[in-house]
Amino acid sequence: MPALVIAEHDGRTLHRATLHTVGAASACACGIHMLVAGHDCAGVAAEAARVAGVSRVLHADAEHLGDGVAENLAPQIVALAGRYSHILAPASAFGRNVLPRVAALLDVVQISDIIDVLAPDTFRRPIYAGSAVATVRGLDAVQVITVRGSAFEPAAASGAHADIERVTVTADSGLTQLLERDMDGGERPELGSARVVVSGGRGLGSRENFESLLGPLAKSLGAALGASRAAVDAGYAPNEWQVGQTGRIVAPQVYVAVGISGAIQHLAGMKDSKLIVAINQDADAPIFGVADFGLVADLFDVVPALGGSFASPA
CATH class of the missing domain: 3.40.50.1220 (TPP-binding domain)
Known part of the structure; x- marks a missing residue:
């Protein structure tokens, strides 16, 4: 079964952390699909289709997915989870917000912040603020994983021509409403x-x-x-x-x-x-x-x- 990478993006472009996550996914499974969920983000889906190693892009487009809140994004991921052996996202604020809810809905263990893939079910992750490294093995049918991007080489941003598949969108949970996003940093790099x-x-x-x-x-x-x-x-x-x-x-x-x-x-x-x-x-x-x-x-x-x-x- 292939792995599913959850794309982190701002509605206009993929975040580089997603490319590192694809690099980790390539060591986990024999194929990689990517989910691009959002609103009016066809350009992101097209960008994802060019990422080396990605064979299929799943595009879920709806207004309630545009803010990327976990309460709406997690059910969308869970609806697709049966097709995959691994579900991966960056160990960023985005991934740390969404994947724990995905793991809870699937009733599986989440494996957080991996830095190495020893086997499809065996990973290394830092503990005690990085002063020790644990080797962990996942026993669940689907592995839900966040990836420390700095530990994996990024996939090339171009070179592939993956198919883009529009998927059925899950309903708005109605649990959360994003009122404001205050971004600080101006024109500096992310x-x-x-x-x-x-x-x-x-x-x-x-x-x-x-x-x-x-x-x-x-x-x-x-x-x-x-x-x-x-x-x-x-x-x-x-x-x-x-x-x-x-x-x-x-x-x-x-x-x-x-x-x-x-x-x-x-x-x-x-x-x-x-x-x-x-x-x-x-x-x-x-x-x-x-x-x-x-x-x-x-x-x-x-x-x-x-x-x-x-x-x-x-």
Whole structure:
């Protein structure tokens, strides 16, 4: 039986995390289908049909699916589940919201945040904030899985010509209504897929310092902004910027940690970054234990100079 990948998208384009999930699905089953559920998202379905490894795209289009709320999306997935051995989604806020409800409706165990596929029913996943790795085996007829994207190579975004199948849409549950979505970040790259991430911690001291110091540096580097949980809890940065065990898991080419001490919960969200740069005035900060380059200095002196040095010439 093939695997079903649940596409994460914004109604206009696939999120890169979906490509990583396809990479994981290719190790689980002999074929891959993708569900694109939403409203007026034919363009996303066409994009999904070009993803390497995907042989069929299931397109569910209805107004009540447009917001991507779990209460409506989960029944749609469950209605299709009998055709598949595996159901996979990114281990993002999207996947963590939808798949637990899918697993509950199917009365199966969810296997969360996998980093390796040893066999179609056997997976590796981090536990204890990444300080240990567990090998788990699923015994259910259908495996419901969230995938840590940084652990799998993404499928190529083009090269395939999958069939697109319109599927019967399940009814509106009437349980949830999305009132507002407030997206912060402007024109910066999306945190989960950015090649460079600049993250700030409690050492920045205020929301004003966070934006005035890290904003220019991120702009100069073409980077996304991230934050430690301490910075988010202090109100310096919005929740969607949080990197760590209870936030986003990122693995950019370059991760710049500014004023972040390096608690284990934060390290769990960024330690797979290809190059880690740390700036902290505490020489004993744990972040230096994982950093490729470390600078023991006052961030209020260093960061403005860095932002200027990377700025494009007039």
